[in-house]
Amino acid sequence: SRELFVLTYGALVAQLCKDYEKDEDVNICLDRMGYGIGVRLIDDFLARSAVKKCRSYSETADMIAQVAFKMYLGVTASVRCTSAAGNEFSLILDKNPLVDFVEELPAERASLCYCNLLCGVIRGALEMVHLPAEVTFLQDRLKGDAVTEIGITFLRKAEDRKHKRN
Amino acid sequence: MADEALFLLLHNEMVAGLYRAAEQGEGENGRCTTKLESMGFRVGQGLIERFTKDTARFKDELDIMKFICKDFWTTVFKKQIDNLRTNHQGIYVLQDNKFRLLTQMSAGKQYLEHAPKYLAFTCGLIRGGLSNLGIKSIVTAEVSSMPACK
Numbered sequence: 162s163r164e165l166f167v168l169t170y171g172a173l174v175a176q177l178c179k180d181y182e183k184d185e186d187v188n189i190c191l192d193r194m195g196y197g198i199g200v201r202l203i204d205d206f207l208a209r210s211a212v213k214k215c216r217s218y219s220e221t222a223d224m225i226a227q228v229a230f231k232m233y234l235g236v237t238a239s240v241r242c243t244s245a246a247g248n249e250f251s252l253i254l255d256k257n258p259l260v261d262f263v264e265e266l267p268a269e270r271a272s273l274c275y276c277n278l279l280c281g282v283i284r285g286a287l288e289m290v291h292l293p294a295e296v297t298f299l300q301d302r303l304k305g306d307a308v309t310e311i312g313i314t315f316l317r318k319a320e321d322r323k324h325k326r327n
Numbered sequence: 328m329a330d331e332a333l334f335l336l337l338h339n340e341m342v343a344g345l346y347r348a349a350e351q352g353e354g355e356n357g358r359c360t361t362k363l364e365s366m367g368f369r370v371g372q373g374l375i376e377r378f379t380k381d382t383a384r385f386k387d388e389l390d391i392m393k394f395i396c397k398d399f400w401t402t403v404f405k406k407q408i409d410n411l412r413t414n415h416q417g418i419y420v421l422q423d424n425k426f427r428l429l430t431q432m433s434a435g436k437q438y439l440e441h442a443p444k445y446l447a448f449t450c451g452l453i454r455g456g457l458s459n460l461g462i463k464s465i466v467t468a469e470v471s472s473m474p475a476c477k
Contacts, residue, residue, distance in 0.1 A: 165403055166334045168373045169448075172366040173341055180362075194344050198336040205332045233333050278337075 184273045195281020203286035218315050222250040248315040257309045360447045367451020375456035
């Protein structure tokens with residue numbers, strides 16, 4: 162059940178906080194773990210959802226926000242395109258299940274990105290479908306913002322390839 | 328359910344991440360197992376609280392162990408414990424022939440030496456659950472042939 166995952170994640174973050182003094186180190190560690198999960202999760206996702214190949218960045222962002230988030234976290238995010246070039250998007254989460262059991266961040270951990278794992282997961286999964294991207298947290302409910310916002314910036318691919326239908 | 332995949336992956340990453348960090352640091356494998364176990368302990372305490380909110384009081388130790396084998400295990404691993412044995416003097420052996428966290432790893436003796444790392448968290452889970460139900464315990468795991476474990 163989801164509670165197991167959320168509780169385990171909480172214990173993991175707590176343990177990492179004990180192991181590393183600097184918030185930055187914890188953030189990096191979470192991101193790296195998330196990446197490892199993402200590269201494998203994408204297989205699971207594609208197998209379960211059998212979606213067609215996405216034809217554009219905005220389709221991909223929608224897919225993540227509506228299908229993937231719903232499948233794994235039980236919530237959907239809304240997508241906003243934040244750049245004219247069409248390669249930067251924001252996923253906005255009203256409800257973040259990962260922080261269900263967290264009341265607030267302790268004072269000395271002010272720059273901890275509690276959900277940094279999510280960023281790593283999205284980054285890893287995208288990279289496995291040949292869409293390198295940078296994923297970061299723009300707003301975080303735990304730090305007092307109104308919503309949780311994740312920013313995805315699709316980086317340009319090294320070679321320009323036409324998408325082939327599988 | 329998709330959540331399972333997520334938890335399995337997170338668990339594997341946790342084990343890998345902790346051991347990677349240890350290699351770069353002092354290289355003490357024992358500490359990693361302890362860390363995993365204590366994480367499992369915290370999670371177990373939390374989980375058991377939520378599961379037993381509405382259930383009736385347990386009559387005795389055996390009742391508690393049966394609860395762990397059936398309801399608790401089902402909620403966490405989507406199946407029940409296959410075999411529960413006891414000597415009625417405080418020692419219980421829970422046997423799971425297809426332990427969820429090991430099924431993806433191998434179906435025999437391969438990688439046997441790595442199995443204990445993946446069981447540490449679950450041992451902590453059980454210990455935490457029992458401790459919140461008022462039982463002090465020591466939980467150990469034994470794997471003779473994947474994916475079965477005791």
